[in-house]
Amino acid sequence: MTTLESYQMLIDGQWRAASDGGSFASINPFDAKAWAHVPAATSTDVDDAVKAARRAFEDGPWSQSTPLHRATLLRRLGDLIKDNADELARIQILENGKLIREVAGQTNALANHCYFFAGAAEAPLGETLATSVPNMQAFTVREPIGVVAAITPWNSPLALLLWKLCPALAAGNTVVIKPSEVTPVSTLVLARLFHEAGFPDGVVNVVTGAGPVGAELSAHPGVDKIAFTGSTAVGKKIAATAAERLARVSLELGGKSPNIVFPDADLPVAVRGVISGIFAATGQTCMAGSRVLVHTDIYDEFVQALAERTRQIKLGNPLDPETEMGTVACQAQYDKVLSYIEVAKSEGARLVTGGSRPEDPDLADGLFVQPTVFSDVTNDMRIAREEVFGPVAVVIRFADEDDAVSIANDTAFGLAAGVWTRDIARAHRMIRRLRAGTVWINNYRKTNHVAPFGGFKESGIGRENGIHAIEEYTETKTAWIDTGNAIADPFNPRA
Incomplete structure (x- = not known):
């Protein structure tokens, strides 16, 4: 030393x-x-x-x-x-x-x-x-x-x-x-x-x-x-x-924040927003949108689009401006994230993409975890209820607005939530109904020194x-x- x-x-x-x-x-x-x-x-x-x-x-x-x-x-x-x-x-x-x-x-x-x-x-x-x-x-x-x-x-x-x-x-x-x-x-x-x-x-x-x-x-x-x-x-x-x-x-x-996508959302924009909400900072944010709630009418289409973009995320040196996702911060957190991925598999969640270390030999020394997406998740699974604090998104179906609110609020946490919809009336209803300190509409993970957060x-x-x-x-x-x-x-x- x-x-x-x-x-x-x-x-x-x-x-x-x-x-x-x-x-x-x-x-x-x-x-x-x-x-x-x-x-x-x-x-x-x-x-x-x-x-x-x-x-x-x-x-x-x-x-x-x-x-x-x-x-x-x-x-x-x-x-x-x-x-x-x-x-x-x-x-x-x-x-x-x-x-x-x-x-x-x-x-x-x-x-x-x-x-x-x-x-x-x-x-x-x-x-x-x-x-x-x-x-x-x-x-x-x-x-x-x-x-x-x-x-x-x-x-x-x-x-x-x-x-x-x-x-x-x-x-x-x-x-x-x-x-x-x-x-x-x-x-x-x-x-x-x-x-x-x-x-x-x-x-x-x-x-x-x-x-x-x-x-x-x-x-x-x-x-x-x-x-x-x-x-x-x-x-x-x-x-x-x-x-x-x-x-x-x-x-x-902590948080286990829902990011809710309705059928009338601009889907490409919503996919980018969900990506930012969970994979920015390698998912290591209290406000991470780790529970992605998607309406059943667009569920399969959205999961496919989310997985395709997730596979394109560039991992690499954090000092390189071209890198899109860096490492997990420390060995203990790295081990925790990988353990939760195994928990999700054991619970019956379907691994759509990611789920392990990257194969790139240039990344072999770093604490890298592939950006990971699970589908067919239900809100009673541990992977949907416990904070992973890493690049792991779980996608959950909902049937209608009431169902989305019920799933979103069925958590011990209440830090943040996101809503993706073109319906302004629905947006205002959701702001009132979601039990969270911050609600983003058609954006995610925005903060500012003038806006209270908690x-x-x-x-x-x-x-x-x-x-x-x-x-x-x-x-x-x-x-x-x-x-x-x-x-x-x-x-x-x-x-």
């Missing part, structure tokens, strides 16, 4: 190794080679980071920062992200195998999150209340919660971090970040920009390591709010931990993006002012 690139954690404005010297390797999923090593944080490191954030929140200059000051720093951070976007994109690709054609645009768009929440920092966040009490003025103010633990996943490490970091900082909180152990380097490279932008020491801290580090951070009594993106199983554990001390949480969790049911708690996100990082305080001897004698009701 001495020949690998070496990175350190950021705690209280200082770059540090782990207190016990421990580290772990970052593996490139395209060639299976280690390319960097990163500190494995200890309990001492986590405690130091939380205490640094607490000092910055309560005693440091951040505690007295004005909305204008926070907005200025966020705008500077946005400018620096734009200046360093190529490097930030390259590092993410080395870590998780996402495509340059996707990551480049996504990374450049991160600056827009900074600019949007810079504006939100200066937006009015209180209200005057029309009370029924004479000679009393009442109003509300929003104040930061305190120290925020931001625990982020490996599939879009910087985008999903900025979804948390920007509103948290705009509201006046301090932050301790714990990135996934699969993708820690991109967060550490981004952290170099905090000091350059002018954020005071301790306002933003980064600790790196595996699951136990995140558990330590979630359980730390100095953490006031936990913002987590990841699996529903881990999210439930975090919620239970937070409940012991009534810490605030926002959880963006799930129903076991897909999470709270919303990220949009002005709603500020509410997730603030507490509401009500103030009452006596403007004219409004207090009566409590022992003389006529007074």
